[in-house]
Amino acid sequence: MIDSISEQADADAQLKKARGQNAARPYIQTTDRLPPHAPEAEQGVLGCILLSPNECLTQVSNRFKANKHAFYDLRHQTIFEALMAIQNAAVPIDIITLQQKIKDIGLLEEIGGIPYLNELQDSVPSAANLDYYLDIVFEKWVLRRMIHTCTDAVARVYEHNGELTTLIDEVQNEILNLPTASEGGPQLIKQFSGRIQDRIDKYARGVGMILGLPTGYRYWDRMCGGMHNADVIIIGGDPSAGKTSMAMNIAERVAMDGGNPVGVMSLEMSAEDVIMRLACSRARVNFHKLRTGMASEDDLKKLTAIFPKVMTAPIVLDDTGGLTMNEVRSRLRGMKHRHGIRLAIVDYLQLISLTKEQMFLGSASGYADVARGLQQAAKELQIPIIILSQLSNEGRKRGRNERPKLTDFRETGAIGDVANFAGILWRPPLEPEEEAKMREAISSDPMGNHVLEVQMEVLKNKNGPAGLGMMFEFMRWCMRFEDLQYKSKPDELPGT
Numbered sequence: 001m002i003d004s005i006s007e008q009a010d011a012d013a014q015l016k017k018a019r020g021q022n023a024a025r026p027y028i029q030t031t032d033r034l035p036p037h038a039p040e041a042e043q044g045v046l047g048c049i050l051l052s053p054n055e056c057l058t059q060v061s062n063r064f065k066a067n068k069h070a071f072y073d074l075r076h077q078t079i080f081e082a083l084m085a086i087q088n089a090a091v092p093i094d095i096i097t098l099q100q101k102i103k104d105i106g107l108l109e110e111i112g113g114i115p116y117l118n119e120l121q122d123s124v125p126s127a128a129n130l131d132y133y134l135d136i137v138f139e140k141w142v143l144r145r146m147i148h149t150c151t152d153a154v155a156r157v158y159e160h161n162g163e164l165t166t167l168i169d170e171v172q173n174e175i176l177n178l179p180t181a182s183e184g185g186p187q188l189i190k191q192f193s194g195r196i197q198d199r200i201d202k203y204a205r206g207v208g209m210i211l212g213l214p215t216g217y218r219y220w221d222r223m224c225g226g227m228h229n230a231d232v233i234i235i236g237g238d239p240s241a242g243k244t245s246m247a248m249n250i251a252e253r254v255a256m257d258g259g260n261p262v263g264v265m266s267l268e269m270s271a272e273d274v275i276m277r278l279a280c281s282r283a284r285v286n287f288h289k290l291r292t293g294m295a296s297e298d299d300l301k302k303l304t305a306i307f308p309k310v311m312t313a314p315i316v317l318d319d320t321g322g323l324t325m326n327e328v329r330s331r332l333r334g335m336k337h338r339h340g341i342r343l344a345i346v347d348y349l350q351l352i353s354l355t356k357e358q359m360f361l362g363s364a365s366g367y368a369d370v371a372r373g374l375q376q377a378a379k380e381l382q383i384p385i386i387i388l389s390q391l392s393n394e395g396r397k398r399g400r401n402e403r404p405k406l407t408d409f410r411e412t413g414a415i416g417d418v419a420n421f422a423g424i425l426w427r428p429p430l431e432p433e434e435e436a437k438m439r440e441a442i443s444s445d446p447m448g449n450h451v452l453e454v455q456m457e458v459l460k461n462k463n464g465p466a467g468l469g470m471m472f473e474f475m476r477w478c479m480r481f482e483d484l485q486y487k488s489k490p491d492e493l494p495g496t
Helices: 002-022 039-051 053-064 074-088 095-104 113-122 127-159 164-176 189-205 218-224 243-257 271-283 287-291 297-311 325-339 356-361 363-381 393-397 432-444
Strands: 232-236 262-266 315-318 343-347 385-389 421-426 451-461 468-475 480-483
Touching (some): 039 053, 039 074, 039 113, 074 113, 127 164, 218 468, 243 271, 243 343, 262 271, 262 325, 271 287, 271 297, 315 325, 325 343, 343 363, 356 363
Parallel strands (some): 232 385, 262 343, 343 385
8 A cells, every 4th residue: 555655656746747847837728717807996987987077087088098998898998988079079978968979879778778877877975986996997907908918929929930139129018018007197286296395305405416327527417417317318429539438438437436337239349349448448548559569567557457347347238239229229128127227328329220111211210210219218217328429421511610510410300309418529629730739749649648628519408508518638548538627617617
């Protein structure tokens, strides 16, 4: 007897093991299960509307985005749709107008007739419980949509034969676009009082000068209050103007000095080049001499000393080229969820590949669509995004004496609409003698530690003044920008 029990136990163990190897998860038969729904709560919502239509129907419509499918019961879908039609026609809502509307479309008997409409109105004691009923119906609606989205995703996975990254991005977008309880609609101003009071308190304590993420450049931070969540910051310039250096200097300050994770999409440079430039900038080492094997022993010591800190910085790099806007968004989304990035950098806009549909519309419309997509990413992830951009040929044709304009951004007419901050790096003309002297110095020692004065023309700034220039020292030999305006004119800082 004991042997038979032991043999049976061994057989059961082997069966369980075999099942575990053949299937990661057991298959659950769900065809006989009804989707999540709450008929009584749906009745409560419609009953509240009939008791107080003017106030309740607007609230329900805002919460459900006027989508009748928030109701599971087909009768309730018909009734809600009829109520919306009556409201849109500016006709008073009551039992009589409602039953007449449903009768006109030939569905009065299907919904249970006038007795069922009266039953709805009598099912709730007052309209004061609407929020409670709404929360229940909303939750069940979202659960049904989740089931539909996941089921559809499984079917598409089995049938998919195209680009895997496209499918992943589409599924991620569908899941992230599910409605959430935190989605806001119209609210009374008093509902913002807590957040506004917190902000006023910060200003009063004198710590509200930089509410956003600091760029590390004091004049810039004082002028804009730092980089704010959902901000789109666009930096333009001619080739070799220092766009990438400026962006990576900000990344260095945010990550290495502030300890905040930064995501970098480097569509032009390899990750190795980005890291070497970052290390040379931080250590003040001449990158050109290092690359050509002419670095001094002192430079190598400085680089060796700084390297461990650079390699442990919370910077997430992706140097994959040829990505579409959706692929860039998907990867930024992954950086946010896995690494908690507080800032993203895209280098640069015109290297994002256009889809066939975007190419059909033309490059200008295509890159406008890309810019809007990155704006949506900033809002979705609630982080500032720095986007680097080339300038148009028209902008380069103008003489050096002419200041940059917002229209100089290449093929991106939407930048003016998308950007919270837009600036173009350029070098204002020097006096003829100074210009000749500088050119002679560079010509005689191309790898020397020359310093240029570079200005960022602030063309748009939603968080502060625009139409002015921020001055920087550009140490091109180590790809580093330092504040010049703050050093030379500290009294001109905004707010002082």
